[in-house]
Amino acid sequence: MVAYIFCVDSNSGLPIFSRKKGNVDNLPFSIKGSLNGAHMYGKSLKLQLLHSLTEDYCVSWKEFEDRVVLIGISSGCTQNVLNSLLNSIFYAMVLIIGIDEIRSQRNIDRLKRELKIGYPLMDRLLDSLDCGNVHNTHFSDIVGMSECILCPENHLIQILLESFIECIDSMYSCILIHGKIATATESWWSLDPEEIKLLSLLAVSENSTITKDIPIFLPFKSPSVAFRFVTCTLKPDIQICSLCGPTPSLIEIEHSAMQCFIFSSDILTSAVQTHPRNFPLLCQVDGGIIGLLLVNISAGKFMISKNPQQNTTKKLASSSHRLDILRTFYYQAVSFLVNDRNKHGNGNTTNKKIEKKNKNQKEHCNLDLNFGKETYWCSEYHKCHALISNDNILCVLYNSSIPTYSMRLITQKTLRALISDKQVCW
Numbered sequence: 001m002v003a004y005i006f007c008v009d010s011n012s013g014l015p016i017f018s019r020k021k022g023n024v025d026n027l028p029f030s031i032k033g034s035l036n037g038a039h040m041y042g043k044s045l046k047l048q049l050l051h052s053l054t055e056d057y058c059v060s061w062k063e064f065e066d067r068v069v070l071i072g073i074s075s076g077c078t079q080n081v082l083n084s085l086l087n088s089i090f091y092a093m094v095l096i097i098g099i100d101e102i103r104s105q106r107n108i109d110r111l112k113r114e115l116k117i118g119y120p121l122m123d124r125l126l127d128s129l130d131c132g133n134v135h136n137t138h139f140s141d142i143v144g145m146s147e148c149i150l151c152p153e154n155h156l157i158q159i160l161l162e163s164f165i166e167c168i169d170s171m172y173s174c175i176l177i178h179g180k181i182a183t184a185t186e187s188w189w190s191l192d193p194e195e196i197k198l199l200s201l202l203a204v205s206e207n208s209t210i211t212k213d214i215p216i217f218l219p220f221k222s223p224s225v226a227f228r229f230v231t232c233t234l235k236p237d238i239q240i241c242s243l244c245g246p247t248p249s250l251i252e253i254e255h256s257a258m259q260c261f262i263f264s265s266d267i268l269t270s271a272v273q274t275h276p277r278n279f280p281l282l283c284q285v286d287g288g289i290i291g292l293l294l295v296n297i298s299a300g301k302f303m304i305s306k307n308p309q310q311n312t313t314k315k316l317a318s319s320s321h322r323l324d325i326l327r328t329f330y331y332q333a334v335s336f337l338v339n340d341r342n343k344h345g346n347g348n349t350t351n352k353k354i355e356k357k358n359k360n361q362k363e364h365c366n367l368d369l370n371f372g373k374e375t376y377w378c379s380e381y382h383k384c385h386a387l388i389s390n391d392n393i394l395c396v397l398y399n400s401s402i403p404t405y406s407m408r409l410i411t412q413k414t415l416r417a418l419i420s421d422k423q424v425c426w
Contacts, residue, residue: 003074003129005089005122008036010069014108017115021126027073035059035071051079062086065103068093077129081331084143088125091194091219092118095202099223120205121198142327146197146301149180150279150424151271158183158425160264164240167256172243175234178275179204181301183425192220193300203231203241213250218243232257235268237275278305280424283417285309286410290382291322291397293330294418296426297338298391303418303426326397329384333375334395338388376407387411392419 004027006018013036020026039061042049051060060072060082070086093102096118097111105111128141141147151157157175161183165173172191174184181200188196195218202216211233215226228244230253240257248256261268274280285292285308292305304326306319373388383398385407394415398407419426 001074001076001129003072003077003126005070005072005086005126006032007089007093008032008069008071009105009108010063010067012108013037013040016068016108016112017119019119019122019126021123021129032071035061035073036069039063039069039071051083053079058082060086062090064090065099067102067105074129078331080335081129081143085125085129088128088144088194088197089122092121092125092198094219094223095195095198095216096121098217098226099219121202124201124205142295142302142304142330144194144197144300145295146193146200147180148301148303148426149177149182149271149274150303150418150421150426151177151182151274152280152282152421152423153267153271154183154425155423156267157264157271160260160267161185161240164256164260165242167260168242168244168248168253170242170244174200174241176200176203176239176241177271178237179208180275180278180303182271189299191218195220196300199229199241199243202229203239208239209233209236211250211254234261235265235272237272238268276305277307278303279308279418280421283421285414285417288399288402289396289410289414290399291326292414292418293326293393293395294415294426295330295334295393295395296391297393322397325382325384326395329377329386329397330395333377333384334386334393337373337375337386338393374408376404378404383407385411387415389415394418 002022002024004018004020006027007016008014009016013033015032018026018032039049049061051058053059057073057075058077058079060079061069062083063069068090070089072082072086074082093115097114101111101114124141125143128143161173161175162185165171165185171185171187174188175182179200181196198219199216203212212229212231214229216229217223217226228246229241230244230250231239231241232254233239234257242253244253279292287309289308292308293302294304295302304323306322375386377384380400382400383402383404384395385398386393386395387408392415394411396407396411396414402410
């Protein structure tokens with residue numbers, strides 16, 4: 001997987017920043033200039049250049065606020081995913097410096113300097129395109145969504161969180177375990193999914209063990225007026241994040257966190273042990289399941305598990321490959337199904353069957369755009385099945401030995417088991 005993202009000024013064409021993913025050299029200036037030149041030429045003719053596809057790469061152009069142009073290049077990535085990533089990169093820019101600074105652009109050099117502190121956040125966003133990197137502990141990202149962890153202690157942690165926000169006089173707060181949202185306030189979930197995603201990544205960008213108190217702009221809720229984003233470490237791998245006004249002070253916030261969670265050490269320690277399974281051990285799943293991806297579309301959150309079996313002995317490389325398969329299945333089949341569902345929301349019944357053959361794999365997608373939404377893939381080594389139920393989607397990775405006709409029943413049973421337990425706060 002190779003990805004390049006670079007940003008230029010819409011009017012002058014001057015470069016603002018560039019980021020890359022993968023062990024590759026930087027793009028030559030001539031290529032960057034040519035790609036930007038193609039966009040400027042189209043704009044002069046009142047044409048909007050959107051994307052270009054080659055055998056190996058996808059290139060996308062997106063202009064924002066008539067001020068900046070983001071250009072993305074990626075291999076092994078669909079056009080929709082790359083476009084979503086460009087949106088997320090722009091929202092990250094707004095989060096760091098605010099929309100007014102982007103619109104005014106009084107000084108390009110100043111803009112470059114201010115955006116540098118957002119580079120770690122942008123690099124984390126690029127992780128949503130990275131596949132199979134066993135050295136990256138955050139490669140399970142899905143673009144535009146926040147990752148959650150379903151701990152059986154979440155309902156107890158929620159009670160402690162509610163007492164904490166009363167102390168600091170804020171309605172926006174969440175608890176992160178290994179960078180995944182364990183529980184959050186109702187107001188936190190009322191934020192746009194992109195904002196929740198960016199705040200979660202900002203909390204764990206660079207050093208996640210230190211206390212942070214930084215000004216941020218919410219791209220949708222407050223793009224011009226800054227909030228204080230404060231994170232405190234409760235225990236190793238556990239953080240509490242809050243959005244505050246000018247008061248209280250950082251020392252007071254840290255004191256309130258210590259007081260509210262001082263007697264909850266056992267609860268937090270037990271919650272951490274849910275990682276990396278990411279859902280309760282008491283929730284038993286079928287022995288043929290080797291990977292799970294649970295998505296809530298309306299909230300923009302997901303839970304992914306590469307080792308749902310409690311006594312797994314698979315190697316890490318094998319486990320990371322499962323995440324690769326699940327994410328590819330979601331990007332290439334399930335998100336397509338969801339988009340069709342939205343387009344046909346008023347709903348004339350339409351049934352489609354798609355068969356795709358290649359050297360090693362035959363894929364089936366059965367779409368019912370009016371009732372239960374399902375799709376599945378079958379290959380020589382594994383099978384994937386997805387089920388949509390209201391706002392929830394469950395994608396399951398099965399062993400190839402599982403009979404195709406039984407996947408529906410197993411997926412339905414697993415989905416009920418995951419979302420019916422109110423203690424995990426899904």
